[in-house]
Amino acid sequence: MHRVSTFVIVxxxxxxxxxxxxxxxxxxxxxxxxxxxxxxxxxxDQWSYDLGVIGAxxxxxxxxxxxxxxxxxxxxxxxxxxxPEAERIAERHNxxxxxxxxxxxxxxxxxxxxxxxxxxxxxxxxVKAEYDAIKADRDALIADGRYAxxxxxxxxxxxxxxxxxxxxxxxxxIAP
Numbered sequence: 001m002h003r004v005s006t007f008v009i010v011x012x013x014x015x016x017x018x019x020x021x022x023x024x025x026x027x028x029x030x031x032x033x034x035x036x037x038x039x040x041x042x043x044x045d046q047w048s049y050d051l052g053v054i055g056a057x058x059x060x061x062x063x064x065x066x067x068x069x070x071x072x073x074x075x076x077x078x079x080x081x082x083x084p085e086a087e088r089i090a091e092r093h094n095x096x097x098x099x100x101x102x103x104x105x106x107x108x109x110x111x112x113x114x115x116x117x118x119x120x121x122x123x124x125x126x127v128k129a130e131y132d133a134i135k136a137d138r139d140a141l142i143a144d145g146r147y148a149x150x151x152x153x154x155x156x157x158x159x160x161x162x163x164x165x166x167x168x169x170x171x172x173x174i175a176p
Contacts, residue, residue: 047082050074054086057122058093066164068127071120073103079118086120096123104135106156107174108163127162134158 044052050072057069074082083099090097098121103114121131138155141147147155153174160170 050082051085051089054120054122055089055093058090058095061095061122061124062093064124067123068131068162068164069122070163071122073114073117073119075116076101076118079120083120090122094124096125096128097121098123098128098131104131104138104159106138106159107152108156108160108165108170109173130162131159134162 054071057066057071060066061069071082071086079099083097087097100119100121103117103119105111105114121128123131134155137158138147141151141155156174157170160173165173
């Protein structure tokens, strides 16, 4: 009788998994070991960290301390799992998320940080329209062959202000 019940459980689990009942689970937390082979309870897994950052940024955007915030730049597969949880967090904080697959690369950040990666924009209205306008202006400058020197720096400054960075920090980030 024990073998029959075990067989039934294995079949039930297989059906659940194959039917998509366990689709896109959160990644297993990786708990590093401390000296002596015990689990390091002070460590935090990447999944929890990323959702914590999204939660914190959602709160500061909600409260108006920051106009636009960015999630970590992550690969598309990870983003597909992260986004539903991030949307629940954003809803709790009355902010919007935009899944950006073509990030506005400026001199604020090295292009390599977002190359092949995706980002969530965290914002309240009308910030997304301002972000889109900066992107459109940058694209027009590139198309005209004028995305250099002062116009390029101006795009970075506008984006930095939208991210609520101080003028000093913006200048530090875009300095050659």
